[in-house]
Amino acid sequence: MFVKQFHMIYALHNGNLVHISNVSNGLKCECFCPACNGKLIAKKGKVMMHHFAHYDSEECKYGYETxxxxxxxxxxxxxxxxxxxxxxxxxxxxxxxxxxxxxxxxxxxxxxxxxxxxxxxxxxxxxxxxxxxxxxxxxxxxxxxxxxxxxxxxxxxxxxxxxxxxxxxxxxxxxxxxxxxxxxxxxxxxxxxFEKECLQKFISVAKPMPIISRGYTEHVDYCPMSRRKWHGKPYANFIDDCCGCEFCISAAEDKIFCSAEAGIAEMEDFRKNMEERKLFYMNKADDERYDCFSKRICPNCGGKLVERMGRYGEFWGCDNYPHCRFTVNIDKETGEIIMKS
Incomplete structure (x- = not known):
């Protein structure tokens, strides 16, 4: 069905494409539809916008698009x-x-x-x-x-x-x-x-890791970033940790491709050696852990950090203890923050 609001403003004249502004009015335009080759009339009145219309046939379905x-x-x-x-x-x-x-x-x-x-x-x-x-x-x-x-x-x-x-x-x-x-x-x-080539380059250095369903959550075991820990075993929550992670290259229903072990998250990482990448992302991870502590969030499991009293004085610990054993001690003399998993 022809879409009437589209008015044809280009047509063929002697085999060449012409604009409505460059032809005579009416049949003097001597123009034809580029789709059906039907005879056109140039309508260049004072009310409607100037356009071509089919003269002796119904409006062409593909004329405007062609x-x-x-x-x-x-x-x-x-x-x-x-x-x-x-x-x-x-x-x-x-x-x-x-x-x-x-x-x-x-x-x-x-x-x-x-x-x-x-x-x-x-x-x-x-x-x-x-x-x-x-x-x-x-x-x-x-x-x-x-x-x-x-x-x-x-x-x-x-x-x-x-x-x-x-x-x-x-x-x-x-x-x-x-x-x-x-x-x-x-x-x-x-x-x-080029995008396809770059994606394949990332996938070539990434490790496929299965997504495991446990109840209402999905986990990726042995997360290289140790996003969370359960009884000492590192893992990641797929939704909260993997989705949006800079090392998550792609994800499907049953697995992700993770580039954390290779230390590659950006294109410029391919130009660095392993030691440079390792140092950069280790420092970045430390900054993220300190940021979590400033918000009193456990960087290991996402739990809440609470102030506690231990054998050697005050410290911060995760409220998911004993499953999560993350702690923070602050040296009273130097102010150094010491984190332990």
Missing amino acids: SLHLAAKQMIMEHKKIMIPAVYLNFPGSGRERILLSKAKEIKVDQVLLEQRQESIIPDVVLISDQKKIYVEIYVTHAVDTDKTLKIKNSGISTIEIDLSAYKQSLEKEDLEKIIFEDSEQKKWIYNS
Whole structure:
């Protein structure tokens, strides 16, 4: 069914794409629909926005969308460039924040192909830049579906989606140019091969660890960070400790990939040796433990730290004792904080 609020403002004239502002009014425009090749009339009155309409047939279902594909191609071909979105590394299922791999940047475009089959898929636009392909999908009425997304990922070709669905009226030329040539929220990566490469790099140094259900909670035993301890055995609570942890690279229903033993949480860690990484994250963990103590939270199990009196005087202990034996002593002379698990 044709979406009436979308007015076609691009059409074909002598085989070339033209904007409504550059043609004569009425049938003198001598224009045709880029989708069905039907004869068009240019409506350039004083009340409605200027647009093309089919002259002797019903409005074409794909005319507006196809005209935008052609317009985007023509703009990119004329300027030989496009602004591609920033690339972020997402950690699937882990709950940790994504990290920026590459800022949005302008790239040179050598060639533009429109709706040409690429193995098992037909992208809306194919860009060739520095001998590499980038697919562009233009979303007007239908986003890229699951099947096509899977084919794109299997192809290994980075793909951008330009989302024009929010525009309730026809998209003017200036708006489309801004979206294509500036850093725009309407552009996003459906798939990016560099992100995939970086994720695989993290997974290659991560250790798969099973998620174990115990009653209403899920645990990961032998947590390398010793987030919690139970009768001396280190473990982590999947929801409270693993989700959001900088070393949790990915998580599925039955396991996580943890990079804590390798000491790698950021891209720059790959450029450091093991000793440098170990020292950095050991100091960071100590800072976190001191921060927990300042809030009177046990860094081992998340319990509450309470003040107690022992054989050698006052100390802080976990209220989950004897299951958690974390203690803090403060040297009265030096003020040194001494933590013991």
